[in-house]
Amino acid sequence: MSDNDVSIAQSAQNTRTRPSAVASARGAVRSLPASSVELTGGVLHQWQVRNRERTVPHSIRELRLAGNLDNLRAVADGSTEPYRGRYPFLDTDIFKTLEGLAYELTREDVDSDTRRFFDEAVDAIEAAQASDGYLNSYFQHSDTEKAPWSDLSWGHELYNLGHLIQAAVAASRQLGDDRLLAVATRFADLAVDTFGAETHDQVCGHPEVEMALVELFRATGTKSYLMLAEAFINRRGHGSVVPSVFPAEYFQDNLPLRDLPSVTGHAVRMVYLAAGAIDVHLETGDDSLLSATKRLWDDMASTKLYLTGGLGSRHSDEAIGDRYELPSERSYSETCAAIGTMQWAWRMFLATGASTYLDVFETVLYNGYAAGLSADGRAFFYDNALHRRPDHTQRSGAEPDGELLRRSWFGCPCCPPNIIRWNSQLQDYLAATDAASLYIAQYSAATIQSDAIGLTMTTVYPWDGRIEMAIDRAEPRKHTIALRIPAWCHDASISLNGDLLPIEVTDGWARVERVFAVGDRLELRLGMPVRAHGSHPSVDATRGAIAIARGPLVYAAEQQDNDRDLDDLILTASDVGGASTRAAQLTPDTPEESVVISVPARSAPAGSAELYPELGRPQPLGTTETATATLIPYYQWGNRAVGGMRVWLRSS
Numbered sequence: 127m128s129d130n131d132v133s134i135a136q137s138a139q140n141t142r143t144r145p146s147a148v149a150s151a152r153g154a155v156r157s158l159p160a161s162s163v164e165l166t167g168g169v170l171h172q173w174q175v176r177n178r179e180r181t182v183p184h185s186i187r188e189l190r191l192a193g194n195l196d197n198l199r200a201v202a203d204g205s206t207e208p209y210r211g212r213y214p215f216l217d218t219d220i221f222k223t224l225e226g227l228a229y230e231l232t233r234e235d236v237d238s239d240t241r242r243f244f245d246e247a248v249d250a251i252e253a254a255q256a257s258d259g260y261l262n263s264y265f266q267h268s269d270t271e272k273a274p275w276s277d278l279s280w281g282h283e284l285y286n287l288g289h290l291i292q293a294a295v296a297a298s299r300q301l302g303d304d305r306l307l308a309v310a311t312r313f314a315d316l317a318v319d320t321f322g323a324e325t326h327d328q329v330c331g332h333p334e335v336e337m338a339l340v341e342l343f344r345a346t347g348t349k350s351y352l353m354l355a356e357a358f359i360n361r362r363g364h365g366s367v368v369p370s371v372f373p374a375e376y377f378q379d380n381l382p383l384r385d386l387p388s389v390t391g392h393a394v395r396m397v398y399l400a401a402g403a404i405d406v407h408l409e410t411g412d413d414s415l416l417s418a419t420k421r422l423w424d425d426m427a428s429t430k431l432y433l434t435g436g437l438g439s440r441h442s443d444e445a446i447g448d449r450y451e452l453p454s455e456r457s458y459s460e461t462c463a464a465i466g467t468m469q470w471a472w473r474m475f476l477a478t479g480a481s482t483y484l485d486v487f488e489t490v491l492y493n494g495y496a497a498g499l500s501a502d503g504r505a506f507f508y509d510n511a512l513h514r515r516p517d518h519t520q521r522s523g524a525e526p527d528g529e530l531l532r533r534s535w536f537g538c539p540c541c542p543p544n545i546i547r548w549n550s551q552l553q554d555y556l557a558a559t560d561a562a563s564l565y566i567a568q569y570s571a572a573t574i575q576s577d578a579i580g581l582t583m584t585t586v587y588p589w590d591g592r593i594e595m596a597i598d599r600a601e602p603r604k605h606t607i608a609l610r611i612p613a614w615c616h617d618a619s620i621s622l623n624g625d626l627l628p629i630e631v632t633d634g635w636a637r638v639e640r641v642f643a644v645g646d647r648l649e650l651r652l653g654m655p656v657r658a659h660g661s662h663p664s665v666d667a668t669r670g671a672i673a674i675a676r677g678p679l680v681y682a683a684e685q686q687d688n689d690r691d692l693d694d695l696i697l698t699a700s701d702v703g704g705a706s707t708r709a710a711q712l713t714p715d716t717p718e719e720s721v722v723i724s725v726p727a728r729s730a731p732a733g734s735a736e737l738y739p740e741l742g743r744p745q746p747l748g749t750t751e752t753a754t755a756t757l758i759p760y761y762q763w764g765n766r767a768v769g770g771m772r773v774w775l776r777s778s
């Protein structure tokens with residue numbers, strides 16, 4: 127292909143309708159097509175540009191070095207070289223990357239190696255597929271000596287199929303390239319033949335394929351894919367997964383989903399399972415899945431999520447932990463779990479139209495998820511702590527080598543390519559529609575086209591709460607633009623062409639209904655004062671401590687910005703009234719902007735206190751002095767130097 131051919135192909139892709147990642151035709155609301163929303167500026171757009179320019183080329187280099195493509199090629203070549211890497215799911219790192227590239231290749235400025243990688247990977251995948259449709263380079267490799275489907279608990283073969291399907295559907299929808307779809311449907315057909323019978327009781331140890339099979343049904347109309355997804359949801363929980371190293375709960379196989387009292391077990395598995403279940407509900411109308419996932423969501427959101435939206439408080443088994451078990455320094459909050467939580471949240475929103483799911487989506491997006499990637503786009507946190515003690519020595523990702531902060535790759539690199547696919551498709555989660563309304567789910571500089579309305583959104587959110595929407599196209603009929611008023615905002619106003627409108631917020635939405643005209647200017651102002659947060663009394667780890675937030679951003683104090691030891695800083699809720707903010711560029715080599723917060727505080731040497739003082743006796747604390755606490759957005763921590771970090775600070 128010449129450069130000219132490439133740009134002609136690119137503009138053809140860009141003018142046709144390209145469905146989004148979750149193209150459900152049912153539910154309270156529907157996603158807008160990917161081709162109808164474009165991020166044009168601000169933080170989310172910067173993340174997409176960084177994805178394309180830095181994270182993707184970096185990850186392609188790492189994938190080549192780690193041998194993921196070699197594993198697939200070795201299958202086709204019949205090579206006797208040993209399998210590269212430890213895990214049976216390393217093909218998924220290629221699949222997740224390809225899912226992201228399917229979006230990125232519709233955009234300009236994609237480098238030639240990225241294009242080459244896409245084709246090389248597709249060739250290797252096509253060549254590795256067995257004649258019956260099976261594909262998993264670990265099991266197919268000559269040196270692993272394991273038969274396909276012989277280890278469903280740990281083999282991840284259906285998890286692999288799930289990521290292959292998602293890459294294939296994305297390539298078909300975004301690029302009109304059906305090569306992977308042909309591979310994925312052959313493998314999915316094999317899965318239907320192998321596991322479809324009603325009498326079968328087996329499920330994969332790692333849920334994922336459920337979401338993917340539903341999407342494959344949406345893309346192809348083949349009902350057996352939906353039925354298999356439904357069967358996998360219904361079968362899990364009856365003890366069919368062989369609990370070897372991990373207990374049944376790890377696999378969410380201890381109880382059927384509908385009977386689970388709480389989100390439980392391995393965090394990523396749990397949120398992928400719930401997202402798959404709500405997908406099945408969206409297509410089959412099975413309301414028992416909606417009520418079960420609602421109940422689990424409510425329990426999670428009120429007892430198990432970190433302030434950052436992170437999920438999973440145990441390094442052991444990468445597990446969610448008990449209710450209110452939310453230690454800051456041991457927060458696992460895997461980056462993949464953050465992505466799965468957003469996938470679940472989006473589907474709950476599609477099913478119900480409720481804004482509360484989007485509020486959590488936003489919290490995860492700007493905090494627990496965003497912290498997973500460095501400002502330069504080339505290093506990753508696998509687990510996301512909310513507190514780093516200055517004498518901390520554990521390496522990121524619980525692996526023995528590498529850095530104390532983010533690292534360039536992992537032996538188990540599930541998170542980096544998950545970030546690639548998620549950043550590439552952020553526009554899919556910006557807006558949605560029903561017959562009467564356009565819902566603005568997240569705020570960013572963007573253009574949005576629904577059937578009834580086209581608008582240009584201008585804002586520097588989340589740094590500022592002012593959002594302007596200029597109407598570029600409007601059908602001559604009454605229509606509603608529904609604006610999400612985040613639960614953190616207690617002071618919102620809306621004006622149309624400069625005139626304030628009465629504002630009524632119902633279920634988190636402020637609805638503006640009228641016959642819109644081209645040239646109309648809607649302006650939303652979300653008050654964003656600095657806030658102080660405490661914890662539920664049952665959260666022992668942070669009870670009595672104080673955290674700072676502004677808009678959707680949770681803040682953190684890093685030692686390098688503070689002249690007092692972070693353990694000595696004391697804040698009270700009333701101190702935030704005296705807080706000031708300033709725009710800053712924390713990492714001058716990146717386009718990443720920031721807003722830094724200063725809060726009047728006190729300091730008292732904590733080191734002089736007894737470990738377990740007898741209450742009622744005087745404490746030998748040092749003298750209390752006035753001080754200032756300086757805080758940066760949590761997601762930007764760990765980009766400058768190794769040192770202490772705290773989200774939660776002392777309040778006494």
Ligand code: FUB
Binds near residue numbers: 215394395538
């Ligand atoms: O098992 C596949 C992936 O590896 C999981 O989703 C991650 O938590 C990591 O364990």
Ligand code: ZN
Binds near residue numbers: 539542
């Ligand atoms: Zn991960």
